[in-house]
Amino acid sequence: MTDTALIKRQMKVCNGNKSAAYGVRLCRPDVISVYPITPQTPLLEYLYEWRAAGLLDTDFIEVEGRTFTATCGAGLSFMFDSYLWPPALRLPVVMANVNREASPPVQVSAGNSDMMVVKDGGWIQIHVENCQEILDTMIMAYRLAEDPEILLPVQVSYDGFILSHLSQKIEIPAQSEVDAFLAPVRNVDRPKLDPDEGNTFASWVRGTLLVEFYYKHLAAMERVKRKVCEVEEEFYNIFGRRYGGLIEEYRTEDAEIVLVSFGSEVGSIRVVIDKKREEGMKIGLIKVRVFRPFPAEAIAKALRGKKAIGVLEKNLCWGWNSGHLFMELKAALGELNTPTPMANFVDGFGGIDVTLEGIERSADITWGASQGKPFEKLTWIPLE
Amino acid sequence: MKEIRLHGLGGQGAVIASDILAIAFAEEGKEVAAFPAFGAERRGSPVAAYVRFDDKPIREKCLIYTPDCLMILDASQMEANSTFAGAKPDCALIVNSPAPLNGFSRPNINLIATIDATGISRQELGRPIVNTCITGAFAGATRWVSFESLVVGLKEFFKGAILEKNTRAAQRGFNEVTVTKVDH
Numbered sequence: 148m149t150d151t152a153l154i155k156r157q158m159k160v161c162n163g164n165k166s167a168a169y170g171v172r173l174c175r176p177d178v179i180s181v182y183p184i185t186p187q188t189p190l191l192e193y194l195y196e197w198r199a200a201g202l203l204d205t206d207f208i209e210v211e212g213r214t215f216t217a218t219c220g221a222g223l224s225f226m227f228d229s230y231l232w233p234p235a236l237r238l239p240v241v242m243a244n245v246n247r248e249a250s251p252p253v254q255v256s257a258g259n260s261d262m263m264v265v266k267d268g269g270w271i272q273i274h275v276e277n278c279q280e281i282l283d284t285m286i287m288a289y290r291l292a293e294d295p296e297i298l299l300p301v302q303v304s305y306d307g308f309i310l311s312h313l314s315q316k317i318e319i320p321a322q323s324e325v326d327a328f329l330a331p332v333r334n335v336d337r338p339k340l341d342p343d344e345g346n347t348f349a350s351w352v353r354g355t356l357l358v359e360f361y362y363k364h365l366a367a368m369e370r371v372k373r374k375v376c377e378v379e380e381e382f383y384n385i386f387g388r389r390y391g392g393l394i395e396e397y398r399t400e401d402a403e404i405v406l407v408s409f410g411s412e413v414g415s416i417r418v419v420i421d422k423k424r425e426e427g428m429k430i431g432l433i434k435v436r437v438f439r440p441f442p443a444e445a446i447a448k449a450l451r452g453k454k455a456i457g458v459l460e461k462n463l464c465w466g467w468n469s470g471h472l473f474m475e476l477k478a479a480l481g482e483l484n485t486p487t488p489m490a491n492f493v494d495g496f497g498g499i500d501v502t503l504e505g506i507e508r509s510a511d512i513t514w515g516a517s518q519g520k521p522f523e524k525l526t527w528i529p530l531e
Numbered sequence: 532m533k534e535i536r537l538h539g540l541g542g543q544g545a546v547i548a549s550d551i552l553a554i555a556f557a558e559e560g561k562e563v564a565a566f567p568a569f570g571a572e573r574r575g576s577p578v579a580a581y582v583r584f585d586d587k588p589i590r591e592k593c594l595i596y597t598p599d600c601l602m603i604l605d606a607s608q609m610e611a612n613s614t615f616a617g618a619k620p621d622c623a624l625i626v627n628s629p630a631p632l633n634g635f636s637r638p639n640i641n642l643i644a645t646i647d648a649t650g651i652s653r654q655e656l657g658r659p660i661v662n663t664c665i666t667g668a669f670a671g672a673t674r675w676v677s678f679e680s681l682v683v684g685l686k687e688f689f690k691g692a693i694l695e696k697n698t699r700a701a702q703r704g705f706n707e708v709t710v711t712k713v714d715h
Contacts, residue, residue: 160554160563160687255569308569309592314550315564316557414590498569500594 156321163310166278166317167217167243167303168193170285172203173325174241177212179205182222188245188311190217212337213289214240219307220247223261227268233300234269234364236349239292239337240300241285242270246410247307248496256498257307259410259462262438263471269364271301271371272439275390276413278315281305283388286325290378293332296370306411308498313411320386328385368440375437393442395434396449398424402431404517405450406510407476408459409435412494412501416459419506430510435472443479450480455488457513459506461495468525488516494528505531532585533675534595538614539604542574544662548602549580551666551684556584558680564589577608584675598622601640602669604648604661615640625669627661631709644672646708655700663697667704678705 154173161169167190171179181191194215197203218226223244233240248254249261259274266272271291275284281303288301305311340348352360376392383389398420399405408416413434423430433449435442450456460470467474473491480487492509495501505528516522535552539545546567553565561584568579581595600623601614608614609626618639626632627648635643646668648661655664663685670676681701689697 158557160550160557160565257569309566312569313564313566313592314553315589316553316562411592414592417590502593502596503591 153322154319156324157319158316159319160314160316161278161282161319162312162314163278163281163305164188164190164245164312165193166282166315167285167305168197169319170282171215171241171243172197173320173322174213174215174286174289174329175203175326176205176215176241178214180214180216182216182218182226188217188219188307190243190245190311212339213293214238215242216240217243217245219245220249220261223265224249227265230265230268230270232349235360237298237364237367238300239289239298239335241288241292242300242302243285244302244304245307245311246304254497255308256496257309257411257461258496259304259306259460259471262302262304263462263464265302266439266471269299269368270439271297271299271368271437272304273301273437274304274409275310275436276411276434278310278313279317279388280390281310282317282319283382283386283390286320286328287378287382289329290332290381291371291374293335293337294374294378295335297367297374299364299367299371304410309411318388324385328382371437371440372442372444390436391434393435393437393445394449395436397432397434399431399433399449401429403429403453404455404457404510404513405431405433405453406457406459406506406513407433407435407446407450407472409438409472410461412459412461412506415501415503416506419503419510422503423507423510428510428514430514438472438475441475441479443475446476446479447483450487451483453487455490455513455517456480457490457492457509457516459492459494459509461493461501463493473525488513488522489524490516490522491525492528493525496529499529501528505529532583532587532589533599534597534619535582535600535602535669536595536598537580537582537602537604538608539578539580539661540574540607541576541578542660543578543604544660545578545580545602545604547688548604548662548666549582551663551681551688552582552669552676553584554684554687555666555670555676555680556582558683559676561585562587562589564592568594577611600625600669600673600675602665603627604665623673625665625672625708627665631711636713641713642672643711643713644668644708645711646704648704651703651707652700655703656696664700664704667701667706668708669704670701671705671708672710678702681705 248258549565553563629647648664
């Protein structure tokens with residue numbers, strides 16, 4: 148690769164897929180595995196083009212090194228068996244998941260059911276809000292995945308269409324800065340298949356040996372909670388941007404009620420929070436960035452003493468009459484011992500726009516709940 | 532923040548036009564957000580695309596319901612009431628039309644700009660892909676962005692002879708747009 152191919156720090160208008168592709172390119176993966184089925188995203192196509200132009204020194208089929216792959220909706224469903232292998236073998240794969248509804252009937256939309264189906268597959272899962280955060284999180288994901296204390300795959304999810312096809316002005320970091328940021332994991336001892344060096348992989352495991360696999364995996368997941376914050380602090384020192392680590396609190400300090408959400412709609416929720424604040428409502432927001440491991444302690448701390456909680460999401464947890472985030476929050480808040488009214492709002496299915504009005508309605512119902520008004524556990528905003 | 536909504540038919544380049552405008556605004560230091568209406572892409576079916584620009588970061592991800600400007604790439608979209616829904620006061624209307632719109636009146640549309648984008652695109656590109664011409668007409672009518680910044684956007688999508696042709700189409704849109712102020 149020539150020096151002229153190295154990226155300099157620059158501002159550029161990019162859609163979500165290109166933002167992800169730049170993030171990946173800056174991390175110089177050795178291997179990109181590709182399973183080009185429908186649905187596919189232009190993310191990998193950008194990487195093919197750069198590879199063809201000599202801008203990316205990556206092999207698309209190999210057996211060791213820094214790796215990347217991307218998937219989307221039904222693609223993620225189809226890879227389910229393979230999905231379970233990288234975390235079990237502690238392989239630090241980074242994968243982009245461009246969220247789409249996984250469940251039939253056929254449609255084209257940005258629900259989060261695809262990632263919810265696999266949330267318990269043992270991966271670290273991070274979900275982001277805008278194009279800059281996509282790029283930055285790709286870079287942080289490698290640092291996290293390849294950390295010797297972690298060695299787990301990271302799935303970076305961003306809402307299909309709403310972010311994948313949204314063009315925003317982003318700052319692309321310089322290659323030299325990303326190289327410096329990733330230097331601590333440059334020579335990490337990656338597992339590799341080498342005929343001359345005997346190694347056992349994915350062998351038959353039973354009894355206490357399997358317990359050891361599980362025990363270490365679970366312990367590594369817990370370490371992620373601290374590591375995410377440390378990695379982001381180092382990222383901030385070099386690049387000047389941060390996202391709150393596990394969760395971001397927005398105007399929660401003196402808030403009486405708090406909305407909790409994740410993904411692209413968080414930006415719209417911020418707009419509504421500002422409007423409601425101007426009208427005198429003491430309302431705040433928690434953005435959940437890391438979904439696995441679930442930041443139960445951080446969320447419980449942030450929500451202590453709040454009078455009502457509204458959870459906004461675009462996925463359903465069959466059998467719980469709620470979304471998944473709502474159910475996770477219920478578990479996380481169980482330790483608080485004070486029954487806080489919690490209302491769940493689902494929206495954004497089937498390409499339905501998550502409007503400011505719908506979010507405002509969620510805020511109003513949550514406020515009512517804090518004042519003792521009766522409310523439904525689950526509100527379908529599109530049916531309101 | 533200003534919000535622009537583009538209405539056209541699949542194949543006319545509304546989505547690329549929204550990206551060209553976003554790059555042009557970013558060139559002038561603005562924050563931008565450009566995105567298409569999502570669905571199954573089909574040539575010839577109605578499509579919409581959206582552009583926001585502002586001095587501050589743009590956080591909302593919802594569609595645009597109260598546009599400051601409407602860009603109509605195909606006259607057929609003038610028939611639908613939904614095209615004009617939510618127009619803000621002082622909304623600008625940029626229409627692909629060979630002639631001024633006589634007797635046209637819609638609430639809040641205070642500026643009507645017409646451009647024969649189909650004719651110009653046929654002459655300059657040899658085909659009726661009207662998006663680059665109408666971005667030029669937009670810049671000429673609203674002056675919200677300079678023609679030079681628009682060219683930065685064009686360069687992101689076109690190269691060589693195709694870039695030259697599209698730059699000419701945009702330049703003619705910029706020069707030849709007819710602007711009428713409407714008093715309600």
